Amino acid sequence: MSRLDAFLARLNAQKLLLEEIATAIADVPGPVLELGLGNGRTFDHLREILPGREIFVFDRAVSAHPASIPDGEHMIVGEIRETLAFCGPRVKAPAAFVHCDLGTGDPTADLAKAQWLAPLITERTASGGFVASGVAMDLPDFEELPIPPGLEKSRYRLYRKR
Numbered sequence: 001m002s003r004l005d006a007f008l009a010r011l012n013a014q015k016l017l018l019e020e021i022a023t024a025i026a027d028v029p030g031p032v033l034e035l036g037l038g039n040g041r042t043f044d045h046l047r048e049i050l051p052g053r054e055i056f057v058f059d060r061a062v063s064a065h066p067a068s069i070p071d072g073e074h075m076i077v078g079e080i081r082e083t084l085a086f087c088g089p090r091v092k093a094p095a096a097f098v099h100c101d102l103g104t105g106d107p108t109a110d111l112a113k114a115q116w117l118a119p120l121i122t123e124r125t126a127s128g129g130f131v132a133s134g135v136a137m138d139l140p141d142f143e144e145l146p147i148p149p150g151l152e153k154s155r156y157r158l159y160r161k162r
């Protein structure tokens with residue numbers, strides 16, 4: 001698959017998965033954690049499809065489109081390895097949904113990141129809450145759910161905490 005095809009598959013999967021999860025978390029209280037603001041595209045979509053739901057966004061830097069930047073209380077700047085571990089006083093409740101979009105495309109770097117991320121995500125997700133990740137993760141407290149048909153090429157993985 002060319003990188004252009006892979007990019008299109010990822011964007012398409014992101015939109016469909018985010019919309020599916022937005023419906024699925026209707027009865028799960030708690031905020032949404034967006035790991036990776038980037039350009040702000042998925043954050044902007046999440047706030048559109050989840051009006052009224054608190055969304056906290058994590059990134060080491062703010063370089064998004066100016067129209068897609070969270071307010072100061074909900075933008076958590078820094079290395080996620082540190083900010084996710086210590087965001088409790090600010091985020092407070094366990095998350096109904098964690099969207100993890102930190103993949104680099106480098107398999108070794110992604111594997112290393114998934115190792116330290118998995119326990120932090122486990123700690124911050126509510127029971128019954130969902131995780132969608134661009135990289136596979138070892139999450140023993142979660143059930144891996146099937147990816148909706150047609151989205152297999154996106155490499156997205158979907159998990160629900162028991």
Ligand SMILES: C[S@@+](CC[C@H](N)C(=O)[O-])C[C@H]1O[C@@H](n2cnc3c(N)ncnc32)[C@H](O)[C@@H]1O
Pocket residue numbers: 035036037038039040041042043058059060061078079080081101102103
């Ligand atoms: C692929 S982009 C996110 C794209 C975004 N979801 C969008 O739709 O525009 C990944 C982002 O994750 C951030 N990132 C990656 N690893 C990080 C880390 N360890 N700590 C903090 N931010 C990180 C990068 O700075 C980058 O902005």
